[in-house]
Amino acid sequence: xxxxxxxxxxxxxxxxxxxxxxxxxxxxxxxxxxxxxxxxxxxxxxxxxxxxxxxxxxxxxxxxxxxxxxxxxxxxxxxxxxxxxxxxxxxxxxxxxxxxxxxxxxxxxxxxxxxxxxxxxxxxxxxxxxxxxxxxxxxxxxxxxxxxxxxxxxxxxxxxxxxxxxxxxxxxxxxxxxxxxxxxxxxxxxxxxxxxxxxxxxxxxxxxxxxxxxxxxxxxxxxxxxxxxxxxxxxxxxxxxxxxxxxxxxxxxxxxxxxxxxxxxxxxxxxxxxxxxxxxxxxxxxxxxxxxxxxxxxxxxxxxxxxxxxxxxxxxxxxxxxxxxxxxxxxxxxxxxxxxxxxxxxxxxxxxxxxxxxxxxxxxxxxxxxxxxxxxxxxxxxxxxxxxxxxxxxxxxxxxxxxxxxxxxxxxxxxxxxxxxxxxxxxxxxxxxx
Numbered sequence: 001x002x003x004x005x006x007x008x009x010x011x012x013x014x015x016x017x018x019x020x021x022x023x024x025x026x027x028x029x030x031x032x033x034x035x036x037x038x039x040x041x042x043x044x045x046x047x048x049x050x051x052x053x054x055x056x057x058x059x060x061x062x063x064x065x066x067x068x069x070x071x072x073x074x075x076x077x078x079x080x081x082x083x084x085x086x087x088x089x090x091x092x093x094x095x096x097x098x099x100x101x102x103x104x105x106x107x108x109x110x111x112x113x114x115x116x117x118x119x120x121x122x123x124x125x126x127x128x129x130x131x132x133x134x135x136x137x138x139x140x141x142x143x144x145x146x147x148x149x150x151x152x153x154x155x156x157x158x159x160x161x162x163x164x165x166x167x168x169x170x171x172x173x174x175x176x177x178x179x180x181x182x183x184x185x186x187x188x189x190x191x192x193x194x195x196x197x198x199x200x201x202x203x204x205x206x207x208x209x210x211x212x213x214x215x216x217x218x219x220x221x222x223x224x225x226x227x228x229x230x231x232x233x234x235x236x237x238x239x240x241x242x243x244x245x246x247x248x249x250x251x252x253x254x255x256x257x258x259x260x261x262x263x264x265x266x267x268x269x270x271x272x273x274x275x276x277x278x279x280x281x282x283x284x285x286x287x288x289x290x291x292x293x294x295x296x297x298x299x300x301x302x303x304x305x306x307x308x309x310x311x312x313x314x315x316x317x318x319x320x321x322x323x324x325x326x327x328x329x330x331x332x333x334x335x336x337x338x339x340x341x342x343x344x345x346x347x348x349x350x351x352x353x354x355x356x357x358x359x360x361x362x363x364x365x366x367x368x369x370x371x372x373x374x375x376x377x378x379x380x381x382x383x384x385x386x387x388x389x390x391x392x393x394x395x396x397x398x399x400x401x402x403x404x405x406x407x408x409x410x411x412x413x414x415x416x417x418x419x420x421x422x423x424x425x426x427x428x429x430x431x432x433x434x
Contacts, residue, residue, distance in 0.1 A: 086259025260289020265376025341392025
């Protein structure tokens, strides 16, 4: 089974910590200043706003604004550490909960102090992460009651309204908006649903005042690709070129990348000159999302990758919105036709229409991701689309098994294709874990 690679010792003040290979207990966390730096909640909020820290769950919303939106609602707020990674290829949140649960819980407690929350939850689907968090809660009980809620792993289970619905005892499926959780969340209370990496960076902002800007300007990324190197989880500064990451990962001649899990769509080789900067990526029509970047191997075919990704999204639809069910199925069928050499002459026009017309019409971001995959393929690889319409692609034919089922080439490490199973063990065993 393939597991991710982790870097060796990192500088102080990083989310990866000094010993990424070791599961950190309460004593080790306190030895680095954890649970210290009793920053006044108002002061911490000001520091978060000044540093410009944004959420690391995918949307990139300003952390200070999100905290204020819950703080100003009154009542008895709730805080949730969201560690359910629905985007394929991402391992950062599960690693954090397994290896540095105290950093996440410290951030959760500080977010509770800022918002006035009276209870908290850690929401996850990885059993090993759940055991790690429960052990951390026993080692260092937080200043508010915190409960671990486990869910099944699906693409939509980590969407914030699905999180609230599951914690309230329902299925982990998105609900219509408004209201959003900050208005009416768990038990009807104003609720902060925050990604676990975001909470980790909130804790570091409080405990490492000398590194606040660096904390806000770095991020965890999970790098994978079609070649021999095992996927790697690493921490990098904003602004580093994607091409530099490709070379560091071991694919300097990558043909492009699938960005943000599935949400950022495809970029071609020229797109690898883009900096890893949220604003620059958005302006270029892509996104960092959850920080999962899958480099396209030279000699492979991006049409196969697009078809596999769309097939996964169609299978993962919550089947609550008719437009999502029909839209993802249509995109998936069209891309499958391109890869299989059976697409009709109007396929490209249909994909363009869907890429422009489906966005924003579902209850969650899954339909947007499918539309984005289609649009990015047309935008980044127009010549390949035309050639697939003219004749079958031998590369795609080789990637299609005898049963004709599409096989995902961007599966989470340790998960067999076809990409329908939940992640098994996306991070290696950590030292110090029973």
